[in-house]
Amino acid sequence: MTMATTAPRLEFRHIGKTFPGVRALGDVGFSVRAGSVHGLLGENGAGKSTMMKILGGEYIPDEGEVAIDGEVMHFRKAADAIAAGVAVIHQELQYVPELSVMENLLLGRLPTRFGLVDRRAALKWTRERLDALGVDLDPRARLKSLSIGQRQMVEIVKAILRDAKILALDEPTSSLSHRETEVLFRLVNDLRAQGKAMIYISHRLDEIFELCDAATIFRDGRKVADFDTLEGVTRDTLVQRMVGRDIGDIFGYKPREQGEVRLAVKGVTGRAVQQPVSFEVRAGEIVGFFGLVGAGRSEIMRVVYGADRRLGGDVTVDGRAVKASHIRDAIRSGLVFCPEDRKEDGIIGVRSVSENINISARRNHLTAGLFVNDRNEARTADTYIERLRIRTPHRKQEIRLLSGGNQQKAVLSRWLAEKDLRVLIVDEPTRGIDVGAKNEIYNVLYELAARGVAVVMISSELPEVLGVADRVITMCRGRITAQFNRGEANEENVLAAALPEGASATPMRNA
Amino acid sequence: MTETNAAAIGATRETQADRRRALLWHIVDDYSLILIFIVLFAVLSFTVEYFFSWDNVVGLALSVSQIGMVACTMMFCLASRDFDLSVGSTVAFAGVMCAIVANASGSVVLGIAASLVAGAVIGAINGVVIAKLKINALITTLATMEIVRGLAFITSHGQAVGVTSEAFFTLGALELFGLPVPVWVTVACFVVFGVLLNKTIYGRNTLAIGGNPDAARLAGVAVDRTRIAIFLIQGVVAALAGIILASRMTSGQPNAGEGFELNVISACVLGGVSLMGGRASISGVLVGVLIMGTVQNAMSLMNIDAFYQYLVRGAILLIAVLVDQLKNRRQSR
Amino acid sequence: MTETNAAAIGATRETQADRRRALLWHIVDDYSLILIFIVLFAVLSFTVEYFFSWDNVVGLALSVSQIGMVACTMMFCLASRDFDLSVGSTVAFAGVMCAIVANASGSVVLGIAASLVAGAVIGAINGVVIAKLKINALITTLATMEIVRGLAFITSHGQAVGVTSEAFFTLGALELFGLPVPVWVTVACFVVFGVLLNKTIYGRNTLAIGGNPDAARLAGVAVDRTRIAIFLIQGVVAALAGIILASRMTSGQPNAGEGFELNVISACVLGGVSLMGGRASISGVLVGVLIMGTVQNAMSLMNIDAFYQYLVRGAILLIAVLVDQLKNRRQSR
Amino acid sequence: FAADDPVKIGFVVKQPEEPWFQDEWKYAEQAAKEKGFTLVKIAAPDGGQVLTAIDNLKAQHAQGFVICTPDVKLGPSIVAKAKMNRLKLMTVDDRLVDGSGKPIEAVPHMGISASKIGEQVGQAIADEMKKRGWKPEETGALRISYDQLPTAKDRTDGAITALTAAGFPKANVVNAPQAKTDTENAFNAANIAITQNPKYKHWVAFGLNDEAVLGAVRAAEGRGFRADNMIGVGIGGSKSALNEFAKAEPTGFFGSVLISPKRHGYETSVDMYEWIKNDKAPPPLTLTTGRLVTKANAGEVRKEMGL
């Protein structure tokens, strides 16, 4: 390793951390310079978030130490890290839903006057800072009334407003729209100019290339590579170091035969879907739904699935009508749905990986029509753990202890285990998923499609939609605005169709 | 960047009229419980004889004064997603303690001080066990409820402990500006804890902890310390309620306050305090306490059979929460 | 750019010994409460006279039989993140109901049937209000607790209702293979609900709902229906407990079962059932019930002063949960 | 039972927290010390726990027990259980009844019936009223009721019986139900009852125990009915009553009907001991009487009763 010109602001030395049955980190060390953005890459479960939690004082490492400006730190709780000038934006958003944006931003350090909270000063300060950062948020809005993206933005601003000298961002863009991402990038660049040391974790390699000065790659809780600069480093090198094999084209699109119409949605409306929505998906077809955050894609799919009340319209699978607002009827018809909010709607945290995988499919494997077939369930769980490479010590691990990406794979497995799968709707299936696993998930989608399953994929990542889908449907403000067959679709026309009229159609890099 | 995010997302789907209507609803929602109470009070005033008389109103206020005091601190406890079943026992123990110490030392002030300290210690123990040892609040306070009740019986030998000093009785019987001292103390509690909840870091942190303990901790909020403080203060206020009760009854009674904890918690929940933490309002709690007291008072005035009173109490509880629920449902639509 | 030794990555991270040790801990953890109970039982057997005798063990079993039955269903209730305070009242009402109907109709079977139906109705009302109207379970069942207790008093005019039929008494007094019928019924409950919890979709869904109701619903679990079923079954089992209690006492008593709900919930929590839902084990609940009963029994045998029994009960509760907590702490360190 | 086996006697009571039962236990303990037997004190606040207590006694090889049951209707099951466990059975305070409500004569009993003691209370109030020269029609009677508890109902009904027999108009009896049996709830109940009936110049009060009456007295004080306009008579002669008598000024708490816990606790356990040891069956029925204690005679009476 060539010596850095400036002494590192932040240094991890021989960090080790073990959870029961999992060695999350072993002898890992790297350093981050002031005025630089350091990318942290690795597969799901590689230990990135664990490292950040150590930095944030949430976990105490079993071995090794963290040093700031050469001085060894002993963080025992989050407040210690904050006091030392560290701000961490955690992968799992940590906000208080009932409190206002202002109070969330100033959590733990509200200004007071004569012992009482000085709300006016706080409001003024918050407004000024938000304006200065160019972030449009109402300081008085309650967090629970904001979209996920806006909440994420609050988290980011909260960390930035701490004026910390070290800032770690753990997958901050996973639920941000293009536009919010732009804001974030601008903020990060400003902070770099101010001389902050930053760690940036993302599974989106473009972001790493765009933003980072240096990078470290983790695999299986160890460091496998350090890049002092990303000049001249290719995407394939990074992927290869991360995954340990060559992936080539990550999308690896495979054309396939398409059959009859499987899923037909006609004039469906719901509480959050005011204008009727109609579309069709054929057997073997993968349809990508693209739109900006808030375009209403999740809403419409939730209504189709029955998770939200359907107020009008018909949904048919292979010509058979699916009962409105009745999830179990949808599942019986072979129509299933993977929600976007994994933690709230996807996993059952305190139950095991196996339970999470078998929760629905087990009804088909009952002994004597009554008793759960444990052996069969174990087999099913192990099959998918292996097939999707779910990183877990064993199938009985509580799923909340898995890394985010691995939780996502388990939720997907739940539906893959369905006997008679006909329509699969996945909402942001690769959110927070590593490159290797993305590739695996795409392959699973292709495989399903090849078996004749109709696949609907909601995604906010344009390259993914373009790379995987046979057909792209764009949505904007709760309406379908356009359709493109594969080949016709490109960045410009898809984005233009997804943007509300009046907004500029060019990708915005105008900061 | 020139464009706001909201504009880009196109989220501003509401018109001016929409917004005004929303605001109106917002006000109705915020004060719905108060409205319910006002209507209830008005109806009872017209239909129930003697209900709307100064004597009765004072009696009503007196009857909810202990519950009211403790409801203020229970609000904090619930808002931080905790739970305290030990308050009833603390009320009893504090009364006994105060009487014993006052008798032994001949000083009422010393008795009161000892009793407040005892309350603080009980509260602190609850808090430390719950916050530091991370034991479920329900179980912890169920255990201290038993233990403290046991202490009340043991110290008093199961007998009411009479206080000899006259000064002590006046505390409970004295009237200031037409209202008895216990009512004033309760009013003071509502004011103090209302300010604490809304205007101080302590209150805001309490709500943050209840709303998302992890977020609070990661933001550097002293979660453990705040939780301990909440229980400690609750212990002190429960002890205060016990002292006042003892002075009203002119003796410390070891079996006082049985079932008190559930009444207090009911009042809070009735007042819109969420058991899932993070949501509380002092006006809500006040109204919750008043509704509970008013219903009980009116039932007695109407000579409703004791057995049927169970039905009415249950039904009122259900209806009040149901109304509140309907409001929330509309809100989150 | 530097690289660490890539070969190291491929190596399995855990050794065989590690894994074995982890497994051992896993077993100790799973059975820690059972171990605690065995140690407690052994110590008491050696130190407390008469404790380890058949008579006493049968007496102990009989004393926890009602709590045991209802703890089985309460386990489901807590596991699904719900709460039921109405069981004590249901026990009383069911006993009264059974006695009244049996007397009126002259048929014990009819009395039992009516009482079970009443239990089912109470449970179903709880379930529907909680699941469909989405009212907090604590408040709902607090309300039904009051209402049902009121009904028990009203139907019985506040008096115990004696049953005249001999057949009824034998239910509570008969012994089969050396154990009284109520104990057998409790054993049957543990077996049935153990199987239901671990081996059926109903049980697994209950745990899933407790773990994350939203996710469970999206995974196709009939959340509302399951929750209603849980309360309904709980109502039936509480009624069964009430009938058996009435037959043991040869009368239906309207004030039976006060404080019963907290005992049942304590036993469950002691048995490792999480109040946050999603976690429950039948063996844990069994041990929880037994620990509670054993401690009470031993205290009576040791002639511990009634006032000090409060202290012991509280302390035991705390200690048992604390030990369990320490175990969890090690696990999640 | 061999003559030289150690004698062990159970003493089961329904409300261990009540001073009355504490005293009963205390005097039973005294008997145990004097006679040299073992006393097992068990609390059984409800029917289920009564049965558990009897099992428990059998397990520890007691030969008999004295019980004050939480509900007299438990009679048949207590008798059956005692027989099954081969335990001698005696009742104290409350007499067991069978399914049809008749007292079970076969079980020796010592006590005073709940309604009898209530009648004494009523009589005491009536006498005092006469002495003070109150007009019955100007006087209201507060019945602090807790009808959920059968004993409580019997006691207060007894008081009404005696009052009306002495010429008190039944219409002037005001029911004030307390939600729990503590002083505060009695206070609230009484307070409301007084509000409802502004027409009365004087009040009398009675209830389940001293604590209930104490609540009524405090409420009346708050409304201006002091010692000369209030006659409260409690039951039990407990510390709550004595505290009132100890005050420098008389209060509305006029008196309390005291039953001797010493007789009940001491004599029943000695009787049981004799029954076990020497097979000398106790008298089938011993009725004790209560005595009215007032501020004037409290010390005296208590001394007389050996308290």
Ligand SMILES: Nc1ncnc2c1ncn2[C@@H]1O[C@H](COP(=O)(O)OP(=O)(O)OP(=O)(O)O)[C@@H](O)[C@H]1O
């Ligand atoms: N509290 C815990 N208990 C047990 N295992 C844990 C715990 N936290 C993390 N792990 C495990 O440690 C490993 C590293 O997890 P970590 O969250 O750091 O991964 P990551 O690199 O952030 O992955 P992702 O990209 O999916 O977020 C995973 O195998 C995870 O299952």
Ligand SMILES: Nc1ncnc2c1ncn2[C@@H]1O[C@H](COP(=O)(O)OP(=O)(O)OP(=O)(O)O)[C@@H](O)[C@H]1O
């Ligand atoms: N929890 C919430 N509370 C209130 N409004 C919300 C919430 N979540 C989303 N919304 C609003 O609902 C609308 C659509 O939501 P959503 O963001 O899920 O759409 P989408 O097209 O699925 O976008 P994406 O999947 O990219 O997030 C937006 O107006 C958004 O602001």
Ligand SMILES: [Mg+2]
């Ligand atoms: Mg991570």
Ligand SMILES: [Mg+2]
């Ligand atoms: Mg969405």
